Amino acid sequence: MRALTWHGEKDVRVEEVPRPEIVDPTDAILEITATAICGSDLHLYNDFMPGMREGDILGHEPMGEVVEVGSEVDRLEVGDRVVVPFTISCGSCWFCEQDLYSLCDNTNPNAELASKEMGHSPAGLFGFSHVLGGYAGGQAEYLRVPHADVGPVKVDADLPDEQVLFLSDIFPTGYMAAENAEIEDDDTVAVWGCGPVGQFAIQSAWMFGANQVVAIDRVTERLEMAERNGDAETINFEHEDVYDRLMEMTGGRGPDRCIDAVGTEAHGTGLRGVSDRLKQGVGVEDDRPVVLREAIKCCRKGGTLSVPGVYLGDVDNVPFGALMNKALTVKTGQTHVQRYLNPLLEKIEDGDIDPSFVISHQVSLEDGPEMYETFNNKEDDCIKVVMTP
Known part of the structure; x- marks a missing residue:
């Protein structure tokens, strides 16, 4: 599959990488229909975030269609259209039970790295360095979603991607x-x-x-x-x-x-x-x-x-x-996204807000490296980039 990968300061490339597979029975695989560049992605682009490795797949604002589910996934089915929060949360630890999803105790496999710097580890995040889990991001054609029953929110087919995509983060x-x-x-x-x-x-x-x-x-x-x-x-x-x-x-x-x-x-x-x-x-x-x-x-x-x-x-x-x-x-704090998904989706469905107003550029995934540079340099009136794989 095609994906945007990190290769050092101001070096983002579109490359062919292996398509993700089910690893744990609670995983789902998503075919991405829309994904965005976030301002915090620029911290990676400018090489300020420790723990990045060459070839890491970027991105933490994805949505798409479920194409495969693990044997223990109950809430999602193949064909469901979902938005995926950037925080990866288990749903069962003490912090998740308090709705403090970005502080999940169980989703950062590299918790010791974060703990050395912070005293404790927050949750794992998509596409945001190995200090926060080393998870592949969503600026790609496909994405593995761990704990799929906890994160993704289903969206109505009548709502365009541009209106609901930003439930993932911003x-x-x-x-x-x-x-x-x-x-x-x-x-x-x-x-x-x-x-x-x-x-x-x-x-x-x-x-x-x-x-x-x-x-x-x-x-x-x-x-x-x-x-x-x-x-x-x-x-x-x-x-x-x-x-x-x-x-x-x-x-x-x-x-x-x-x-x-x-x-x-x-x-x-x-x-x-x-x-x-x-x-x-x-x-x-x-x-x-x-x-x-x-x-x-x-x-x-x-x-x-x-x-x-x-x-x-x-x-x-x-x-x-x-x-x-x-x-x-x-x-x-990092956002406890899962806490807000349904209430904010309801605001979109009721017409209280149309989040697509922030979009300034809609491009293909192949244009990603150019758009990282444009966004970073604040050129071409660039405020928010949405990419279609």
Whole structure:
């Protein structure tokens, strides 16, 4: 089969690889009908994520048709059309029973690698390094889905792939970010990063009762999407000071809830931004915590900071004293996707939201390497890429 494979920094190739087979009786095999490039895939593309090996199959936002099931799969049948969450969860460990699916105890076969870095291992993830399981990803013609009774959600044939594909990751991720922000009626919510997760965080903030949503970015087309589709007020951080503008918009109090939808590859300005890039380049720090610093400074006293943006290791010069003295609450984590699949599918079916608004490019799998470069360089107004194998 054809698949997108990783071969080092900025080196993604379309290659012929073995088609997956049933390994465990709880597996299913999927023929992929649509798959997407996620912003967190760029952390792999730029070689920031440890544990990648040459030839690894990328991708964690897939959907398709079930073509084979293991002997112990009960919920799925051949021919079912499903979306697959990026988190691989067993459904029976203590964490899964608490609906904390991204913290599953049993799905990372390389748990010791993650535990050395983090103290404990989170769940295994599709296509996201051997530190998180070494599972083949979904940017391919076929995908093996472990624990198939726990993950995939069936979708109605009347809904096009483009409307339901993002249940795999970015819609639940933006929604959980808004939920973690603990939004109350009349709150002002500031969202750093207007990529796809930021766009869904904006949409979700309104669902939770926000009174005002402010979107912060530097890319014109992303800010325009936040205004047009998310009814957000916008700040271009290259044109104005974010702290000063937010204080002006909130009468000096600051936004009640702040969402960091950027993560490790944040773009800083001035000397601090240059310093972060240099320190990351020589391995002194793993992530560029530009947004974390700014959100802590901007958030009102007693407010909440929600972090769906992916961080990979150690960060430098984070103002923890400000966070503590301002009594901020911080909530973060990989998304517990399975918790949100049915409620968010219902919102799509009821017409409350059409997630396809974020798609800017639809291409074949063969165009994947070119689109990785385009997306990474923020060229051609590229916001979200969907590929058809």
